[in-house]
Amino acid sequence: PISPPRVLLPIGIGTCLSLLGDASIYAVLPSHVVEAGVSIASLGILLSANRFVRLFSNGPAGMAYDRGRRRRLFVSALFLGALSTALYALSQGFWLLLVGRLLWGLAWSGIWVGGNTIVLDISREDTRGRWVGAYQVSFYLGAAGGALLGGFLTDAIGYHQAMGICASLTFLGATIALIFLPETRGLDRNVRESSTAPIQGGVAPPETSVSSHTADPAHRRQFASATALYSVHRLVLAGIFSATFGLYLLSQVGDHVQVGVWSLGVATLTGIGLGLSTLISAVSAPLVGGFSDRIGNRWRVAAGGLIPGIVGFVFLAAELPL
Numbered sequence: 077p078i079s080p081p082r083v084l085l086p087i088g089i090g091t092c093l094s095l096l097g098d099a100s101i102y103a104v105l106p107s108h109v110v111e112a113g114v115s116i117a118s119l120g121i122l123l124s125a126n127r128f129v130r131l132f133s134n135g136p137a138g139m140a141y142d143r144g145r146r147r148r149l150f151v152s153a154l155f156l157g158a159l160s161t162a163l164y165a166l167s168q169g170f171w172l173l174l175v176g177r178l179l180w181g182l183a184w185s186g187i188w189v190g191g192n193t194i195v196l197d198i199s200r201e202d203t204r205g206r207w208v209g210a211y212q213v214s215f216y217l218g219a220a221g222g223a224l225l226g227g228f229l230t231d232a233i234g235y236h237q238a239m240g241i242c243a244s245l246t247f248l249g250a251t252i253a254l255i256f257l258p259e260t261r262g263l264d265r266n267v268r269e270s271s272t273a274p275i276q277g278g279v280a281p282p283e284t285s286v287s288s289h290t291a292d293p294a295h296r297r298q299f300a301s302a303t304a305l306y307s308v309h310r311l312v313l314a315g316i317f318s319a320t321f322g323l324y325l326l327s328q329v330g331d332h333v334q335v336g337v338w339s340l341g342v343a344t345l346t347g348i349g350l351g352l353s354t355l356i357s358a359v360s361a362p363l364v365g366g367f368s369d370r371i372g373n374r375w376r377v378a379a380g381g382l383i384p385g386i387v388g389f390v391f392l393a394a395e396l397p398l
Contacts, residue, residue, distance in 0.1 A: 078258055080198045080207055086257040087191050088214035090154045093249030094187055095218030096242040097161030098126070098180055100226020103347040104235060106322035107331075111235040113169040116323075122170070122177055123319045127310075129181030137185040141193045147259045150194065153186025154250035161246045165239035188215075197260035202369055209365020216358035220351035227347025231340075298375075305378060312389070322346040 102123060109116055140149055160183055163176030191211060199207040222242065229238035326342050333340050340348075368377040 090253035092218035096222040099222025126181030157183035161243040205365035205369040209362035212361035220354035
């Protein structure tokens with residue numbers, strides 16, 4: 077049997093480093109459109125193109141992981157992500173940057189769908205929250221680190237140079253996964269067979285799948301509810317807020333803000349703002365996942381998570397500095 081850390085470390089490192097370019101783009105592009113050779117009017121297209129691609133690529137990516145080798149697909153997606161980030165560094169103008177964003181959408185479908193599939197391969201029902209939460213840490217660290225690193229490097233050495241460093245680090249993450257990630261296809265069956273769950277009548281319970289779960293009306297409602305909850309979260313936070321936060325700060329403080337003896341550029345300030353929220357999530361994700369395992373109620377935990385989100389956006393809407 078393969079221990080979970082042996083799998084989580086390479087997929088976590090690969091996922092974390094793959095996000096550096098994407099997180100940097102959100103932090104710095106709105107305030108550096110001149111350096112990138114694009115217009116402010118094109119920001120919405122460029123910052124959402126990767127997500128429109130995923131509307132069509134997530135499903136095929138899931139089917140590919142159902143039928144193919146997890147390791148091969150996941151590592152290929154990481155290298156595609158490194159290529160897309162390299163295009164950010166090389167592009168000067170709208171079209172090549174758009175190609176990079178489209179390729180990143182394809183890559184992220186393979187990375188995120190594949191990473192979660194691999195985590196489910198190595199987890200049981202009573203450990204699923206813990207290991208999914210642990211994997212989520214890599215996402216939040218990558219998002220936070222990309223925003224912070226991209227903002228700092230852009231102010232320090234320039235937009236294109238910062239994107240080049242992010243591309244190199246993404247390639248490093250892909251190489252680490254290539255070397256160290258084992259194949260996990262079929263491990264989910266072994267994990268279930270080694271579970272301590274009782275076997276009724278001496279016969280092992282039948283293997284379940286997403287299709288068998290969603291055939292039941294109650295499960296279909298739960299699946300739809302989970303999808304709706306996640307969609308609203310992504311629309312508000314990853315969509316509207318992340319894409320406009322840099323422009324908001326630029327309008328409020330200008331190119332730089334003086335904090336004591338430090339003069340912070342708007343890209344650095346945007347990176348700090350976007351990075352802090354994801355760093356908090358990096359700490360809370362495994363704790364919340366483990367808590368959902370212990371109480372045996374995922375929905376109660378999800379509902380509780382909405383409360384601080386609502387409060388936070390009330391403060392944002394009120395334009396209170398704190």
